[in-house]
Amino acid sequence: MHTQDGMEYLDPMASRAFAVADHQIAHVYVRRPEDLEATRAALADLPGIEQLLDDEGKKTHHLDHPRSGELVAIAEPDAWFTYYYWLDDARAPDFAQLVEIHRKPGYDPVELFMDPQDPYVRLKAAGALARKKLGMRYRMAVVPLDPSPIRGSHGRLPRAMTWTPGRSSCAPPPTPSPAASRPPM
Template sequence: NRIFRKRGWLQVKDELGLETLDCGGSKVFAVADHQIAHVYVNDTSIADEVREVVLAADGVEEIRESSDLWGKGIAADRGGDFVAVSDEDAWFTYYFWEDDSKAPDFARCIDIHRKPGYDPVELFLDPDLKFPLVKIAKFLAKKKLGFRGLMDVIPLNANLVKGSHGRDTVAPQEQPVAIGRGAGQVTSAEEVFFWIRDSLTNSVSGDSNAR
């Protein structure tokens, strides 16, 4: 989103001195989800240029067309015009502001519904806060008394996150392990669901393949 903003494609709205993303007013914007990002192109005249810019961005391995991923249906209608996939040692943030002092109030909170993308930095307390637990306690006390407030204790430093997921091509040593009878027949992430389902079904019927 910051790359799009520098290109003049992304618009923000000023709300009491803070910035929020204007999806409808933007020519293009992205919704980040770990190691993939849905890219929505509102201005089709720059669609090819957007793809070139995304592919050239540091940390991007490839882009995939939504039509190739989902075909027709709700996924294609709601998903991005194309999907960017990060390098194995990178991930996408949703950040769209250029000055942390203008970040929206929800950026420093756990607020999954207002953030245009997943924010794993919510796993951390801001290391610059001297007494974060005291601040949290004050917020809870105010809430108990009926006052409104923000529990703004989340940092804005994406470098704190040292791992991610989302790619469908992962090095063997980084892949999950399925343990149980019949697990050796599982060769893809999609097959894991069916293996678990069949194992549970057989377990209920008394013929378990997973112990």
């Protein structure tokens, strides 16, 4: 972590371990193998984590690809992972309240909401949209720092095969191969 202008920014390349959160899945990257057990122990008892997959668990769930984290955390059914890494909202990075998908280290579903604590949030949004319409640069700085409005998510392992995505076609199903069961690299 480094601080710039009073705001905290994640520095994953200098971190011994960090997670990339995506709804109900978080890939945990551990720089040094000797830190893996300490990382696992730090995560093991956190509320909201149902499973922590190691190499064997990743193979079982077809998540064992080169870009996968050393550990993969699976959220409980009613929980999800946020990318928020700061402890004090006053030190949140400048992009935290923006619709800024490329600078955030993980998906931020809170971007779907406007900050209910800001009485001028609709005026700010209207001003940003007007600047956009005029072809000017704009910043949509209307996102709250409170993730509690998020009531649902997706991405975790299905509870049963009946909960998996379906396929409907007149053609016969393709014959699966081990290479076809993995996402493209």
